[in-house]
Amino acid sequence: xxxxxxxxxxxxxxxxxxxxxxxxxxxxxxxxxxxxxxxxxxxxxxxxxxxxxxxxxxxxxxxxxxxxxxxxxxxxxxxxxxxxxxxxxxxxxxxxxxxxxxxxxxxxxxxxxxxxxxxxxxxxxxxxxxxxxxxxxxxxxxxxxxxxxxxxxxxxxxxxxxxxxxxxxxxxxxxxxxxxxxxxxxxxxxxxxxxxxxxxxxxxxxxxxxxxxxxxxxxxxxxxxxxxxxxxxxxxxxxxxxxxxxxxxxxxxxxxxxxxxxxxxxxxxxxxxxxxxxxxxxxxxxxxxxxxxxxxxxxxxxxxxxxxxxxxxxxxxxxxxxxxxxxxxxxxxxxxxxxxxxxxxxxxxxxxxxxxxxxxxxxxxxxxxxxxxxxxxxxxxxxxxxxxxxxxxxxxxxxxxxxxxxxxxxxxxxxxxxxxxxxxxxxxxxxxxxxx
Amino acid sequence: xxxxxxxxxxxxxxxxxxxxxxxxxxxxxxxxxxxxxxxxxxxxxxxxxxxxxxxxxxxxxxxxxxxxxxxxxxxxxxxxxxxxxxxxxxxxxxxxxxxxxxxxxxxxxxxxxxxxxxxxxxxxxxxxxxxxxxxxxxxxxxxxxxxxxxxxxxxxxxxxxxxxxxxxxxxxxxxxxxxxxxxxxxxxxxxxxxxxxxxxxxxxxxxxxxxxxxxxxxxxxxxxxxxxxxxxxxxxxxxxxxxxxxxxxxxxxxxxxxxxxxxxxxxxxxxxxxxx
Numbered sequence: 021x022x023x024x025x026x027x028x029x030x031x032x033x034x035x036x037x038x039x040x041x042x043x044x045x046x047x048x049x050x051x052x053x054x055x056x057x058x059x060x061x062x063x064x065x066x067x068x069x070x071x072x073x074x075x076x077x078x079x080x081x082x083x084x085x086x087x088x089x090x091x092x093x094x095x096x097x098x099x100x101x102x103x104x105x106x107x108x109x110x111x112x113x114x115x116x117x118x119x120x121x122x123x124x125x126x127x128x129x130x131x132x133x134x135x136x137x138x139x140x141x142x143x144x145x146x147x148x149x150x151x152x153x154x155x156x157x158x159x160x161x162x163x164x165x166x167x168x169x170x171x172x173x174x175x176x177x178x179x180x181x182x183x184x185x186x187x188x189x190x191x192x193x194x195x196x197x198x199x200x201x202x203x204x205x206x207x208x209x210x211x212x213x214x215x216x217x218x219x220x221x222x223x224x225x226x227x228x229x230x231x232x233x234x235x236x237x238x239x240x241x242x243x244x245x246x247x248x249x250x251x252x253x254x255x256x257x258x259x260x261x262x263x264x265x266x267x268x269x270x271x272x273x274x275x276x277x278x279x280x281x282x283x284x285x286x287x288x289x290x291x292x293x294x295x296x297x298x299x300x301x302x303x304x305x306x307x308x309x310x311x312x313x314x315x316x317x318x319x320x321x322x323x324x325x326x327x328x329x330x331x332x333x334x335x336x337x338x339x340x341x342x343x344x345x346x347x348x349x350x351x352x353x354x355x356x357x358x359x360x361x362x363x364x365x366x367x368x369x370x371x372x373x374x375x376x377x378x379x380x381x382x383x384x385x386x387x388x389x390x391x392x393x394x395x396x397x398x399x400x401x402x403x404x405x406x407x408x409x410x411x412x413x414x415x416x417x418x419x420x421x422x423x424x425x426x427x428x429x430x431x432x433x434x435x436x437x438x439x440x441x442x443x444x445x446x447x448x449x450x451x452x453x454x455x456x
Numbered sequence: 457x458x459x460x461x462x463x464x465x466x467x468x469x470x471x472x473x474x475x476x477x478x479x480x481x482x483x484x485x486x487x488x489x490x491x492x493x494x495x496x497x498x499x500x501x502x503x504x505x506x507x508x509x510x511x512x513x514x515x516x517x518x519x520x521x522x523x524x525x526x527x528x529x530x531x532x533x534x535x536x537x538x539x540x541x542x543x544x545x546x547x548x549x550x551x552x553x554x555x556x557x558x559x560x561x562x563x564x565x566x567x568x569x570x571x572x573x574x575x576x577x578x579x580x581x582x583x584x585x586x587x588x589x590x591x592x593x594x595x596x597x598x599x600x601x602x603x604x605x606x607x608x609x610x611x612x613x614x615x616x617x618x619x620x621x622x623x624x625x626x627x628x629x630x631x632x633x634x635x636x637x638x639x640x641x642x643x644x645x646x647x648x649x650x651x652x653x654x655x656x657x658x659x660x661x662x663x664x665x666x667x668x669x670x671x672x673x674x675x676x677x678x679x680x681x682x683x684x685x686x687x688x689x690x691x692x693x694x695x696x697x698x699x700x701x702x703x704x705x706x707x708x709x710x711x712x713x714x715x716x717x718x719x720x721x722x723x724x725x726x727x728x729x730x731x732x
Contacts, residue, residue, distance in 0.1 A: 214535075216527075216529055251533075252697070275533070275698075276651060276696035277629070351526070352529055416732065
């Protein structure tokens with residue numbers, strides 16, 4: 021039977037939340053047919069790290085909830101480890117995850133369609149397939165959307181020529197084809213945005229993985245990073261790793277060096293910086309300015325920054341009651357926009373929802389996060405943190421977490437690369453129940 | 457207040473380790489960590505430095521815009537734009553824009569001196585904010601109209617955002633961007649950037665000694681010798697000062713851009729302004 025260890029919890033919750041007589045037959049049975057939803061209806065929008073985790077942990081905590089997950093894609097490709105695909109270290113099928121476990125083991129109703137609109141007053145979601153879902157509590161895990169044209173010249177048409185690949189899937193495959201088609205001696209230019217954006221170390225891991233691929237197949241090629249910032253995640257570790265593995269093949273130009281790109285010419289694969297320097301790329305990868313996924317705007321939970329302010333104790337929207345938002349769409353700094361954080365936030369939101377539907381107050385939350393990055397196949401680095409609510413805001417727990425040492429031995433770098441794989445397998449198992 | 461104590465401890469550690477955020481701990485801010493934004497609207501009333509430049513005037517709060525992020529993950533360089541949008545009487549112009557960081561050890565960030573040649577009273581720069589606090593702007597027109605406004609900014613440092621610690625060579629790489637052409641008397645956007653550590657004088661180096669203050673104090677722009685725009689800069693302007701402002705030349709002219717630091721060193725660049 022699934023979830024044996026949780027049966028005691030389920031039983032207690034069921035007995036507490038319902039009349040004992042009516043609930044007893046449900047105990048021990050988690051098949052969808054038994055999920056009557058009599059403890060409440062929760063709709064989850066988005067099937068990534070945040071949404072899939074929320075759906076699963078809602079059901080784990082209270083199998084008697086009705087939980088519906090709305091996600092257009094049958095297969096979800098993770099952004100974590102998509103850079104490894106670009107580096108030639110991993111197939112796309114190894115970053116692909118489905119929803120069988122949520123459906124079959126946990127009794128989550130999974131609907132593969134787009135959520136088109138939300139009526140917060142009526143507590144309903146309208147779907148592209150014409151249906152309407154009613155909810156007591158709604159979880160949004162919409163991820164990011166691109167702010168088209170926030171960077172002059174970078175719109176949806178430009179992204180077909182010059183991919184962002186900041187949502188894993190066809191964009192990642194397009195970028196990979198372009199890198200494979202590049203002549204030896206060419207220049208791969210990566211445009212990095214200012215904060216905040218999805219996955220702070222992501223652009224620098226990507227540069228590393230592309231440099232690795234090029235070192236194997238097109239050794240005279242270069243990687244140029246044009247950055248709208250002067251500081252970036254794990255900067256010292258990346259910089260020294262690049263020097264060790266790739267010599268001068270990776271060049272980084274920060275804000276103060278005129279690295280901020282203000283215009284993209286996708287046709288000619290050219291970018292222009294703030295002070296008028298034009299860089300021509302053989303392969304151009306623009307990581308553009310971002311905002312919360314658009315359904316968050318429809319729900320009215322975003323503020324004028326384009327992101328979603330949440331109550332830190334529960335991740336309920338500060339603006340709209342009964343809508344909980346997790347993952348990259350939220351303003352959760354100092355927690356970074358990472359898959360790990362989305363997973364951790366989803367568990368907090370799920371616990372808060374289960375408690376609220378039972379008439380209890382939410383448990384006191386804490387979160388942890390680790391961001392692994394690969395600089396080479398056997399060269400991993402990481403930064404970790406633990407977070408709690410302090411004085412009404414999320415704060416990093418003093419003395420928690422930390423950064424890979426700057427003077428670590430090659431053995432430690434290699435172990436961290438292995439830990440990165442272990443982390444990926446574990447979090448995907450936790451989120452989708454799928455092996456990578 | 458445990459949270460506040462912790463922030464200070466963190467700041468102190470960064471300071472000792474020589475992070476770029478080092479503005480020091482002295483003269484700590486009013487305890488406004490997560491106050492409602494409504495409180496920010498009259499922050500200038502509680503800030504002596506702002507009161508001194510306002511004097512007896514009764515400032516208007518509408519007409520002066522101050523654009524900053526609500527939350528910044530890097531207090532060492534927070535992008536900021538300040539501008540007067542109010543319409544002015546014929547012949548009047550915005551003469552001064554003052555910026556203050558209420559929670560920094562020295563609240564003065566910068567004073568911008570504008571002239572009719574500056575065309576449009578809007579300036580962007582990047583500032584250091586030591587902690588969550590209110591940023592205050594005050595503007596004054598030549599005929600004595602005064603505006604004041606404030607915005608609260610929450611400063612966090614993401615665990616994924618560790619910073620590098622290069623010390624740049626001062627007054628190197630001056631950069632100036634001007635439009636290809638101007639229409640006579642119409643403002644065109646000017647951007648400038650120069651490499652300089654803007655060392656605050658409040659930060660300790662690796663050896664535990666306080667690093668001496670070393671900042672650009674003055675930036676001037678003249679058009680055919682006439683002063684068009686000036687900026688007085690303080691420690692709260694980020695390393696490698698960035699300034700975006702406007703010029704509105706009536707006829708083609710040469711613009712000279714000069715940066716002066718507190719050691720007496722300076723840098724100069726010139727650009728032709730083409731009026732078509």
